[in-house]
Amino acid sequence: MRSALRDEPVSVLDRILAILETVRESHGSTTITGLALSTGIPKSTVSRLVGDLVRQHYLMRTEDGVVIGLRLFELGARASTPRRLSVAALPVLVELFNATGEHLNVAVQEGRDMLSVISVRGRLRPVPSRAGVRVPSVTTALGKAVLAFTDDESVLCSVMTGLDPHQRRVLERELAMVRAESVAIDRCETFAGVVGVASPVLSPERLPVAAISVAGPVTDMDANRMMPLVRHAALALTHRLALQVA
């Protein structure tokens, strides 16, 4: 309890991770001084740690600051969950893309957000989500598809915080619908002008492991036509994952 404001990291590990996350969040231009300010770590310490990380290519220095380096790219490319999902999802996504031509996503739950793991470009411009970006669980089709099948109370609670009682009731009813239909919808709740249709991918124990979504322009995409297609894709992926284990 050296400092009252927030959690000042003390362990070396926490500090390193705090630096990495800060670099990730600030898209492009991070200086040593800036990092010191936003992490609360003394400048000389940041300088030393960043120096070491740069030397080993985990970070990189450009003319306008510190950015994520190639070594972290390499590590990330080997991440277990995304790899497993990619292998299993590829043919499913090809089929779904041929049938829709729209923007596709496969995402997993990560805290109170959904983390996109695979992303296929459709007509939408600008692209609302790429692989590696987070979207909020509460408002997105991807998130609602997973939340409906989650039995982890703590996740539901943390997602609910910030919603007034009325909004909670609306969400609960929506999740019940999702459980019945196996399809969730996001009508411009997250990105203006973008409708999303998603369906959950379940483990053999019927717990959600991921979700697949189709996203397209409100003006121009028929959500009703998408629903069976997405449901079918999610089911196909569910089966392929179950087989992969064996």
Place this chain on the structure above:
Amino acid sequence: MRSALRDEPVSVLDRILAILETVRESHGSTTITGLALSTGIPKSTVSRLVGDLVRQHYLMRTEDGVVIGLRLFELGARASTPRRLSVAALPVLVELFNATGEHLNVAVQEGRDMLSVISVRGRLRPVPSRAGVRVPSVTTALGKAVLAFTDDESVLCSVMTGLDPHQRRVLERELAMVRAESVAIDRCETFAGVVGVASPVLSPERLPVAAISVAGPVTDMDANRMMPLVRHAALALTHRLALQVA
């Protein structure tokens, strides 16, 4: 100098990175004890560090060991060089794929290897290289395309080590050809039955920043037809990157 054998990491940072790299290298099954053995870090220390990393989702525990977690995937997805290249290369790769239908790669230099940054699936099965994997610079078309334009002596030296004088002369002549033609070839030197054709992507200062390659089966791919196509793609990417800066 506590221990004579190899470099026993002493700084916390080195230890963390050693653990992460070891997890990456061992595809799938890494135990705490195994990590302790291969990194030379005491078991109790590994247990603590891995515990912390797992708690923060940088690593993940599965039934058969420790694997890379979602947080590292997220960090890797934001890596600067791969992102810049992806944005610029997308249309170029689409065109090249339409013209060839073969396996494509965009890779950058990383130590004495080439690191694939983007990979497009062609006919080849199994896929020789995916995004995030390293291939040796000396034998691959990608590597030779970049080496030919490198002025960094230390890289050339480190790549040369292990080659006998004759092999060196052969390589030097090959690199001279590459400089003249802007195209390098790998005839089954790296992967049996696979030919690669690559061309360098240069910065405005004419230093190599990446390379593009086409790879296909020896039996069935006409390398001569590929050469102008790859050269054109690399040139197009060179131009697009030069514009992107402005």
Place this chain on the structure above:
DNA sequence: CGGGGCGGTCCCACTGAGTGGGACACACCC
């Protein structure tokens, strides 16, 4: 069923790795 091998976690007294305040260097702009 007891014993031995193996994997992982936890405890806590010790100590040197990491710290960080401050001096310093450089670059830019009044």
Place this chain on the structure above:
DNA sequence: GGGTGTGTCCCACTCAGTGGGACCGCCCCG
């Protein structure tokens, strides 16, 4: 010249991190 913004380096102090070893749970085997 002085001011303001960077980032790096130094080195005496000290507490975060360490790691040997105890301990727990699991599986296999005689």
